[in-house]
Amino acid sequence: MISEISISRAIIKSFLEDLMKNLEIDVAVVGAGPSGLTAARYLAKEGAKVVVFERNLYVGGGIWGGGMMFPKIVVQEKAKDILEEIGVNLVESEKGYYVADSVEVVSKCTSATLDAGAKIWIGMNVEDVMFREERDEYRICGVVINWNAVELAGLHVDPLTIEAKVVIDATGHDATVIRRVLEKIPEVRGIVSKKIGEMPMWAEKGEEAVVENTKEVIPGLIVAGMAANAVFRSPRMGPIFGGMLLSGKRAAEIALRILKSS
Numbered sequence: 359m360i361s362e363i364s365i366s367r368a369i370i371k372s373f374l375e376d377l378m379k380n381l382e383i384d385v386a387v388v389g390a391g392p393s394g395l396t397a398a399r400y401l402a403k404e405g406a407k408v409v410v411f412e413r414n415l416y417v418g419g420g421i422w423g424g425g426m427m428f429p430k431i432v433v434q435e436k437a438k439d440i441l442e443e444i445g446v447n448l449v450e451s452e453k454g455y456y457v458a459d460s461v462e463v464v465s466k467c468t469s470a471t472l473d474a475g476a477k478i479w480i481g482m483n484v485e486d487v488m489f490r491e492e493r494d495e496y497r498i499c500g501v502v503i504n505w506n507a508v509e510l511a512g513l514h515v516d517p518l519t520i521e522a523k524v525v526i527d528a529t530g531h532d533a534t535v536i537r538r539v540l541e542k543i544p545e546v547r548g549i550v551s552k553k554i555g556e557m558p559m560w561a562e563k564g565e566e567a568v569v570e571n572t573k574e575v576i577p578g579l580i581v582a583g584m585a586a587n588a589v590f591r592s593p594r595m596g597p598i599f600g601g602m603l604l605s606g607k608r609a610a611e612i613a614l615r616i617l618k619s620s
């Protein structure tokens with residue numbers, strides 16, 4: 359006999375336990391695209407307590423669609439080990455251009471991130487951040503979350519909060535977290551571009567820039583992936599993903615340094 363109530367109890371109990379255990383974490387990664395998943399994997403591997411918040415009901419961000427919905431992505435030599443170490447098959451198409459199946463990339467990146475010990479919560483929108491003012495400086499110290507369904511329905515429902523020592527904005531082209539911070543705290547505008555949004559396509563420049571732009575822009579807040587190029591007005595690069603993976607790895611290294619010094 360199958361009891362509907364036992365099924366409900368299992369789900370409610372298990373997720374509430376997850377929530378309760380993760381009200382205070384080391385790193386909140388916002389966005390489960392290539393940069394966010396990679397950052398979370400490397401952080402969790404080093405023992406950090408990490409949750410990835412993804413507003414869609416699915417992970418992977420822009421990986422699935424490959425190039426114009428041809429489900430393939432390209433990575434270059436310098437990033438290929440990030441995929442190879444989790445078992446993604448890469449085929450050299452032309453010298454230095456490695457192609458992978460986009461569904462395989464999403465699946466293996468996700469599974470490796472979970473296996474490393476990170477939590478991934480879907481359907482959850484990060485609508486704001488928590489901050490404190492210390493010694494004339496603003497520090498970001500957590501995320502403000504709500505069900506994305508609430509946002510989409512336009513309902514007035516107050517959110518809940520998760521305290522995090524570091525927040526990584528890996529929200530892609532929209533750069534939603536840093537955008538919200540700058541709307542509310544215009545004083546920090548001086549450190550990033552006045553206008554947020556990436557420049558048109560220039561793959562080589564965009565790929566270099568996305569790694570350089572991955573940094574702590576406000577104490578406690580790191581930008582990674584396409585969000586980093588949007589903040590610093592660097593070019594887009596289309597379906598080459600090495601920069602996204604390297605940016606995620608770099609975001610993890612920066613976050614680990616912050617965690618060690620805190």
Ligand code: 48F
Pocket residue numbers: 388389390391392393394411412413414417418419420421482483484485528529530531532534535582583584585594595596597598599602
């Ligand atoms: O867009 P996305 O894949 O970001 P990324 O890691 O990678 C960019 C590439 O996919 C591609 C590219 C490569 O050449 O340019 O575009 O920088 O993933 C971002 C994820 O963040 C989620 C969004 O649904 C997507 O899955 N997201 C955005 N805002 C929020 C969010 C938010 N406020 N709360 C939760 N999730």
